Amino acid sequence: MIVAIDGPSGTGKSSTSKAVAAQLGLSYLDTGAQYRAITWWMVHNGIDLTDPGAIADAAGKPGIVSGTDPLAPTITVDGADVSGPIRTTEVTSKVSAVSAVPEVRTRITELQRWIAESAEKGIVVEGRDIGTTVLPDADLKIFLTASPEARAARRSGELKGADVKATQEALIKRDAADSSRKTSPLAKADDAVEVDTTELTLQQVIECVVTLVEEKRAEK
Ligand SMILES: Nc1ncnc2c1ncn2[C@@H]1O[C@H](COP(=O)(O)OP(=O)(O)O)[C@@H](O)[C@H]1O
Numbered sequence: 001m002i003v004a005i006d007g008p009s010g011t012g013k014s015s016t017s018k019a020v021a022a023q024l025g026l027s028y029l030d031t032g033a034q035y036r037a038i039t040w041w042m043v044h045n046g047i048d049l050t051d052p053g054a055i056a057d058a059a060g061k062p063g064i065v066s067g068t069d070p071l072a073p074t075i076t077v078d079g080a081d082v083s084g085p086i087r088t089t090e091v092t093s094k095v096s097a098v099s100a101v102p103e104v105r106t107r108i109t110e111l112q113r114w115i116a117e118s119a120e121k122g123i124v125v126e127g128r129d130i131g132t133t134v135l136p137d138a139d140l141k142i143f144l145t146a147s148p149e150a151r152a153a154r155r156s157g158e159l160k161g162a163d164v165k166a167t168q169e170a171l172i173k174r175d176a177a178d179s180s181r182k183t184s185p186l187a188k189a190d191d192a193v194e195v196d197t198t199e200l201t202l203q204q205v206i207e208c209v210v211t212l213v214e215e216k217r218a219e220k
């Protein structure tokens with residue numbers, strides 16, 4: 001059972017995917033964390049992020065490993081735990097530029113396909129291009145959406161003290177960059193089920209996705 005969950009920032013992809021995977025005994029992969037990890041390595045190593053050629057040349061260098069237990073997901077770069085550093089505002093503001101470079105996407109996409117193939121009990125993979133590009137044959141594809149106001153309120157709730165308006169502007173800017181890049185942009189697959197989470201609680205979204213997975217399992 002392979003489940004692809006895509007959508008813009010703050011729609012509930014990570015929280016929903018982790019809970020669904022834990023409830024159904026599936027593995028879990030946060031692909032955004034992988035793009036954040038490669039971005040963190042580039043910042044840490046002084047790569048010029050205004051130069052796509054420099055990003056492409058460095059794309060194969062960091063060793064990225066994702067732990068796929070939904071109750072304790074991990075992410076390391078060359079053996080170091082980077083789960084904290086990949087969430088800084090600096091990485092968040094630079095991740096779209098790095099993840100737009102085709103050589104970065106090819107490398108990370110290969111890694112994602114290998115992780116999905118190796119997941120014996122199945123996996124929930126969340127990101128931006130999972131249903132369209134990474135796993136186009138996924139058993140179930142979900143596309144989560146929510147109003148920009150709801151997404152910004154959720155995000156600024158996490159970043160203690162963050163200004164909701166500034167958070168909303170940064171989020172809209174990142175979504176625009178992720179949606180307009182040439183290589184596998186953020187997009188809904190034609191066969192994805194769209195769930196607008198604006199008026200739903202997280203628990204309702206989880207229940208909705210669990211039901212959809214169980215229906216697919218029954219069909220198999
Ligand atoms: N339906 C929802 N209602 C309210 N808060 C939510 C909902 N879904 C997620 N959240 C909260 O919003 C924040 C962002 O969710 P997250 O799962 O990280 O989104 P994404 O992975 O799409 O960026 C988290 O703090 C999460 O608990």
Ligand SMILES: Nc1ccn([C@H]2C[C@H](O)[C@@H](COP(=O)(O)OP(=O)(O)O)O2)c(=O)n1
Nearest residue numbers: 009010031032033035095099127128129178
């Ligand atoms: N499959 C993916 C996943 C993420 N990305 C890029 C684009 C996103 O802005 C960044 C960060 O993704 P992440 O899911 O961590 O972002 P948020 O949790 O929504 O803040 O990575 C991507 O290009 N393709």
